[in-house]
Amino acid sequence: MADKAKSAYWQGVRDGAPFIFVVSPFAMLFGVVSAEAGLNVFEALAFSVVVIAGAAQFTALQLLQDNAPTFVALASALAVNLRMAMYSAALTPHLGAAPFWQRGLIAYFLVDQTYACSVMAYEKNKGWGLAQKTAYFFGTMTPVCPMWYVMTLVGAWAGAAIPPDYALDFAVPITFIALTAPMLRTAAHRAAALVSVVMALAFAWLPFNLGLMVAGLSGMITGAQIELRLRARGTWVDP
């Protein structure tokens, strides 16, 4: 049994390893952007360790820099992280029986990469027991999450040395567009994004960055409604 868990752990490590090349530049970018925003190395690292969610960290930092009210920065970043609740729900049938402290750790390390690897592996290896599933999850986390901390640190050090005329204000927009574009796989996703862009521009004049909330909610409702229509017509394809 212990052997099986061990081999599941190492399989997780192997499956997670390629994500080092995705996570490292992203973490470094966060470090650089936080340095540009005036955060010191400790603050940047604390951000990555406490929150451990790239897009939400960039969101919060960007809005704080735009002098948005604290609650708007917080609400927007949490909205970006709502997908984590879906991940949590998706893994519950597999890992819900683990001891409480393990579920706590799993929740902390539940990020895009560990989630994606795990659901795929659990789908493929239907015979796995709880010990193997848990071991595999921690395997996928091992190369990915420590890298997130280390490269944030490297970025924060490097960022302090980069002069401001490198147009780094645009690092966040480019990163977000690059993250979003591959998600635009269905008509519902494309419509949600389009409505959100139009509404964000149309309501940019609202105080407290509330335009963002209006645009985000409009986009979500649009996506959900289009999905319903497509399902009713029988033309919905899971992304």
Next chain:
Amino acid sequence: MIDKTDLWIVIVLLGLGSFALRFAFLGLIGNRPMPEWLLRHLRYTAVAILPAIVAPLVAWPAALEGQTDPARLAAACVTLAVGYATRNVILSIVLGAGTLYLGLFLQG
């Protein structure tokens, strides 16, 4: 300049909130399924929130006091096109940044 108190409030509360979202089902709710309408809306959070953050930054970059900039617009379009076509996040960041610097260079 970001106020340090605000910064730490956001770091701590965002950390707690994100953990709560991750822990919600795994730790507390167990195997009960979520209502379908809620899942349907949650599916679109990322594609609704991220573009809403980006759009004003692309249209009216703060670094230029809100003046629309062809180099930044072009970079945004290239990033979107490459990301959509290839699904490769790093490649689209690299080509988008390349477009931005090329554009800034051409503008002098």
